Amino acid sequence: MKDNLELLKSYQLKITPQRIAIVEELASHGHLSIEDLYQGLLERFPTISLATVYKNINAMEEKAFVQEVKIPEQKSKYELTKANHAHVVCQECKKVEDVVVSTKVILDEVKDVSHYQIDRDDLVFTGLCPECVVRQSA
Amino acid sequence: MKDNLELLKSYQLKITPQRIAIVEELASHGHLSIEDLYQGLLERFPTISLATVYKNINAMEEKAFVQEVKIPEQKSKYELTKANHAHVVCQECKKVEDVVVSTKVILDEVKDVSHYQIDRDDLVFTGLCPECVVRQSA
DNA sequence: ACTTAAAGGAAAATAATTATCTTCTGCATA
């Protein structure tokens, strides 16, 4: 994961072992809550402070390096900023995944109906993932 | 607002002056945070407890009478449950409004791409409301 | 290597939410 170092640098964030670990956690797990991150990092840094996680996530959000994802009925998750995308959430196993869908049609309609100038969209679709669908019907 | 009484009853929520007030606040203001509600109710019930607001909102959410709306960079807002709709948020004046848009196209695409069974969608579009657009360019 | 601004860690301070307990009240029923 050498890229992560470059990536952090390019966002003007000082590179520290804790920050590298946060990025690696996010890169490998995708969507994590503050508590998830803290638990994950504790294994590598037994003395890490919860405040460090908060401070870093806030700093990274500040620099738009990570983004908060607000999900119904769940605590916020964080992900590395990437190309705009929507999220699907499984209400059964709680997993969160990215989905790339075309938003042009709905965006046009929203602009048309609301007369707002839209700069950002946060789309969360909740339901059952394929695995939990079969589990349900079983 | 006589309907509100019937409405509360139909959701098996005991009718109290505080609850009527909460419903009226939500009905007239649309989207309110816990704090907004508390401040609003304080004028009518100088002794109301913040815990009462929390307990009632939770009870109402439980019964699906109200719904939480999670908005980027803001504290959660609550609204009376109504026909499914999306939200537009002005990043300048912070106002939140409902927008009714067709979700069929995007829903189909999400289902197609993710293979999830989708039961719910939470769509939030952020930008500038018409008033703030003109204010910006002025 | 040396310097310094910034990051980490521990703990305290705030904020947000929930729980507990007592008193009060909506409302079903006699």
Next chain:
DNA sequence: TATGCAGAAGATAATTATTTTCCTTTAAGT
């Protein structure tokens, strides 16, 4: 209409979540 009770309100304490402070350590430029 009177009465009993489940559930609601209010006050407060207890939890939980998040942010800030303060001091020590460290990344990174010179």
